[in-house]
Amino acid sequence: MLTEFPIIHTNVWDAIWGVPVVLIVVLLAKWLFKVxxxxxxxxxxxxxxxxxxxxxxxxxxxxxxxMGFFYSGAAMGIIYSTKQSYHAYRKR
Incomplete structure (x- = not known):
């Protein structure tokens, strides 16, 4: 029976490159391919x-x-929170 959580070792990729790479790819898909x-x-x-x-x-x-779901959630959180902050600033 599966009773223990998996041990996840983070590395430099996780800390520095994972989320920014996903963020850049998503923004490029939005701007270039009009997703x-x-x-x-x-x-x-x-x-x-x-x-x-x-x-x-x-x-x-x-x-x-x-970690894939973590990268995705972090990248989308950055996009949506930036958008909401911009709209709140413009409303003021």
């Missing part, structure tokens, strides 16, 4: 899972999946 706003989170999740599973944590699937 609709409703699909941005899907693009973010697919890119983040791909980077995390195949580059960041190639030997640990559970860590790759967990």
């Amino acid at each position: 609709p706003l409703t699909w941005l989170s899907t693009v973010s999740t697919v890119v983040a899972l791909g980077l995390s599973i195949f580059i960041s944590h190639p030997k640990n699937l559970s860590a790759g999946i967990f």
Whole structure:
């Protein structure tokens, strides 16, 4: 029975490159390919899972999946919080 959480070792990729790379790819998809706003989170999740599973944590699937969702959520949080802050500033 699975009773313990997996041990996830973070590395330099996780700390410095993971989220910014996903953020840049999502913004490029938005600007260059005119991806609709409703699909941005899907693009973010697919890119983040791909980077995390195949580059960041190639030997640990559970860590790759967990960190992929973490990268995706962080990148989308940056995009949406920046957008909301801008709109709040403009309203004032």
